[in-house]
Amino acid sequence: MTNFHSTIDVSVNGQRRSDEVDHRSTLLDYLREHLGLTGSKKGCDHGQCGACTVLQDGLRINSCLQLAVMADGTEVITIEGIDAEGIDAEGIHTEGIDGTVDRAGSGGGGASLQRTFVELDGLQCGYCTPGQICSAVGVIREIAAGWPSAVMEQVTDRPALTEAEVRERMSGNLCRCGAYVNIVPAILRAQELRS
Amino acid sequence: MTPLGYARPRDVADALDRAAAPGAMFIGGGTNLVDLMKLGVETPAALVDVGRLGLDRIEELAGGGLRIGAAVRNSRLAADARVRQRYPVLAEALVNGASGQLRNMATVGGNLLQRTRCAYFQDTSADCNKRVPGSGCSARAGDHRNLAILGGSPACIATHPSDMAVAMVALDAVVNVRTPAGTSRTDVRELHRLPGSTPHIETVLAAGSLIESVDLPAPVEARSTYRKVRDRASFAFAVASVAAIVQLDDRRVRDVRIALGAVAPRPWRASAAEDVIRGESPSTALFESAIAAELADAEPLRGNAYKVPLLRNLVVRVLCELCGVDPPVRSLA
Ligand SMILES: Cc1cc2nc3c(=O)[nH]c(=O)nc-3n(C[C@H](O)[C@H](O)[C@H](O)COP(=O)(O)OP(=O)(O)OC[C@H]3O[C@@H](n4cnc5c(N)ncnc54)[C@H](O)[C@@H]3O)c2cc1C
Ligand code: FES
Ligand code: FES
Numbered sequence: 001m002t003n004f005h006s007t008i009d010v011s012v013n014g015q016r017r018s019d020e021v022d023h024r025s026t027l028l029d030y031l032r033e034h035l036g037l038t039g040s041k042k043g044c045d046h047g048q049c050g051a052c053t054v055l056q057d058g059l060r061i062n063s064c065l066q067l068a069v070m071a072d073g074t075e076v077i078t079i080e081g082i083d084a085e086g087i088d089a090e091g092i093h094t095e096g097i098d099g100t101v102d103r104a105g106s107g108g109g110g111a112s113l114q115r116t117f118v119e120l121d122g123l124q125c126g127y128c129t130p131g132q133i134c135s136a137v138g139v140i141r142e143i144a145a146g147w148p149s150a151v152m153e154q155v156t157d158r159p160a161l162t163e164a165e166v167r168e169r170m171s172g173n174l175c176r177c178g179a180y181v182n183i184v185p186a187i188l189r190a191q192e193l194r195s
Numbered sequence: 196m197t198p199l200g201y202a203r204p205r206d207v208a209d210a211l212d213r214a215a216a217p218g219a220m221f222i223g224g225g226t227n228l229v230d231l232m233k234l235g236v237e238t239p240a241a242l243v244d245v246g247r248l249g250l251d252r253i254e255e256l257a258g259g260g261l262r263i264g265a266a267v268r269n270s271r272l273a274a275d276a277r278v279r280q281r282y283p284v285l286a287e288a289l290v291n292g293a294s295g296q297l298r299n300m301a302t303v304g305g306n307l308l309q310r311t312r313c314a315y316f317q318d319t320s321a322d323c324n325k326r327v328p329g330s331g332c333s334a335r336a337g338d339h340r341n342l343a344i345l346g347g348s349p350a351c352i353a354t355h356p357s358d359m360a361v362a363m364v365a366l367d368a369v370v371n372v373r374t375p376a377g378t379s380r381t382d383v384r385e386l387h388r389l390p391g392s393t394p395h396i397e398t399v400l401a402a403g404s405l406i407e408s409v410d411l412p413a414p415v416e417a418r419s420t421y422r423k424v425r426d427r428a429s430f431a432f433a434v435a436s437v438a439a440i441v442q443l444d445d446r447r448v449r450d451v452r453i454a455l456g457a458v459a460p461r462p463w464r465a466s467a468a469e470d471v472i473r474g475e476s477p478s479t480a481l482f483e484s485a486i487a488a489e490l491a492d493a494e495p496l497r498g499n500a501y502k503v504p505l506l507r508n509l510v511v512r513v514l515c516e517l518c519g520v521d522p523p524v525r526s527l528a
Binding site: 002003004006022023024026045046047050053056059060061062065066067069070072135138139142145146147148149150154155156167168169170171172173 | 196198199200201203222224225226229230232233240241242244246270273274279280283286287290291293294295296297299300428429430
C-alpha cells in the first residue's frame with residue numbers, strides 16, 4: 001500500500017521538530033500552516049517572486065517549490081529566526097579559484113539587515129520583505145564564498161558586494177511596491193556595518 | 196493534486212526499481228516538477244527523490260575532463276573552481292539562468308529534463324499536442340513569440356528553455372544513463388528529440404531512465420562565451436542565446452562550436468554554421484554566411500519572426516568578439 005504521508009525530522013530556527021506531513025505539502029505551507037510561522041510569504045507559489053525565500057542548510061531557496069517531505073533532515077531558517085543568523089557562513093564553502101577551500105568568513109548578519117531595511121526604508125507594504133532579507137543573507141554569504149554571478153567580467157574573478165552585484169543577485173525577489181531603490185542601499189549598508 | 200507517494204531510495208538500483216512503478220517519477224530539486232504538479236500538468240502517483248543518492252559530486256576524469264553528478268545543484272556547479280577555470284562557458288550559462296534561490300535547488304539532471312515554458316503546455320485548458328497527444332497546438336495561431344524557429348513541426352513549436360544545456364551541447368558533453376538493463380551514454384546534443392508528429396516523446400531515454408551524471412570532455416585551449424538575450428536584464432528565460440567556443444590559429448579558425456538556446460525544441464548545435472567557418476579566416480562576411488546557412492531552414496511565424504535577425508546579429512556579434520573582428524554596425528532589419 002502506498003503511503004501518502006511521512007514523518008519528517010527538521011530543524012526550524014534551531015528547534016528540532018518531528019512532524020507528519022502530507023507528501024503534497026510544500027515546505028512553505030508546512031512552515032505557515034503547520035508551524036504557524038507566517039513570516040514567510042506566498043506571493044506566487046511558482047518560484048517567480050521570492051516572497052517565500054528561506055535558508056536551508058545555509059542556502060537561500062524558494063520554499064514554495066520544495067515539498068516538505070524533501071526537507072527531512074535539513075536545517076531551515078525563516079525570517080522569524082534570521083536575527084540570530086550569523087556572521088559565519090558555515091555550510092556554504094566552496095573551493096576558491098586557487099584551488100584551496102575558502103570558508104566564507106563573513107556571513108550575512110540577519111539582524112543588521114533587519115535594521116538597515118527599517119532605517120533606509122527598504123520596504124513599503126512589507127509583503128516581500130521577509131523574503132528579501134532571507135535572500136540578502138544568502139547573497140552576502142554567496143559573495144563571501146566567491147560564487148560567480150552574471151555581471152562579473154570573468155567567472156573566475158572574485159566578486160565584491162557592489163550595487164550591480166546586489167541588483168543581479170537579488171533579481172529572484174520581486175517587490176510590487178518598487179522599493180528597490182532603498183532595498184539595494186539597505187543591503188550595501190548592512191554589509192558596511194558588519195565589516 | 197491527488198494523493199502522492201514519496202520515496203527516498205537507498206541506492207541507484209532501488210531508485211530504478213521504484214521508478215518502474217506505474218506513475219512514478221524521479222524528482223531532483225523539484226523546481227520544475229512541483230511547479231507543473233501545482234498546474235495539473237504533471238500528475239505523478241509517486242516521487243522518487245534522487246537528491247541524496249550520492250550523485251552530488253564533481254569528479255575528475257582521466258585526461259582532464261569532469262564527471263558531474265546528476266544531483267549537483269546548479270549554483271554549486273557554477274561555483275566549482277574547476278568548472279570556472281576549464282569550462283567558463285558552462286559557469287556563465289548557469290549564472291544566467293533562473294535566480295539565486297532556484298539555482299540553489301535545481302539539479303543538473305532536472306535542468307536537462309525540464310519541460311518547455313510554452314504557455315499552452317502549462318495551461319491544462321488549452322490544446323497542446325505535447326501535453327495531450329492529438330489535441331492540437333494552440334501556439335501556432337496564438338502566442339508563439341518565444342517559441343521555435345528551428346526544428347519545430349506542425350504538431351509542436353515548443354522550445355527547450357535551459358541555459359545550462361546550451362553550454363553543455365557546445366562542450367560536447369555526454370550523459371551517463373542508468374536503466375535496469377545497464378548503463379548507456381548519450382551525447383547531450385542527441386538527448387532531446389525533435390517533435391515531428393510525437394512531441395510528447397521528448398527525449399531518447401526509455402521510461403524510468405535515471406540520469407546519473409554528465410561528462411565534460413577535456414577542455415581545449417579556446418576562447419568562449421555564453422550570451423543570453425531576454426526581456427529583462429535578469430531572472431527571465433532567454434528569447435535567444437548562444438554558447439560559442441572558438442579555437443584560433445594565426446589567421447584561421449581551427450575549430451568552432453556553436454550552440455543556440457531558446458530557438459528550437461532542443462539546445463541546438465549549429466553544425467551548418469560551424470562547417471562554413473571551420474578552417475576559414477574570420478570576418479564579418481564569413482560569420483554572416485555561416486548563420487545564414489544555419490537559418491536556411493528556419494520556419495518563423497508571425498509572432499517569432501523577430502528571432503531571425505536577432506539570432507543572426509547575436510551570433511555574428513559574439514563570433515566577432517571572440518575572434519577580435521570589428522562587429523558590423525547596422526540597423527535591425
Ligand atoms: C521562475 C523560474 C525561472 C526560471 N528561469 C530559468 C532560466 O532563466 N534559465 C533556465 O535554464 N532555467 C530556468 N528555470 C528552470 C530551472 O532551471 C529548472 O526548473 C531546473 O533546472 C529543474 O531542475 P530540478 O532539479 O528542480 O528538476 P525537477 O523539477 O526535480 O525535475 C525536472 C524533470 O526532470 C526529471 N528528473 C530530475 N532528475 C532526474 C534524473 N537524475 N534522472 C532522470 N530524470 C530526472 C524529473 O522527473 C522531472 O521530469 C526557471 C524556473 C523557474 C521556476
Ligand atoms: S511564493 Fe515562492 S517564489 Fe513566489
Ligand atoms: S514592500 Fe510591498 S511588495 Fe515589496
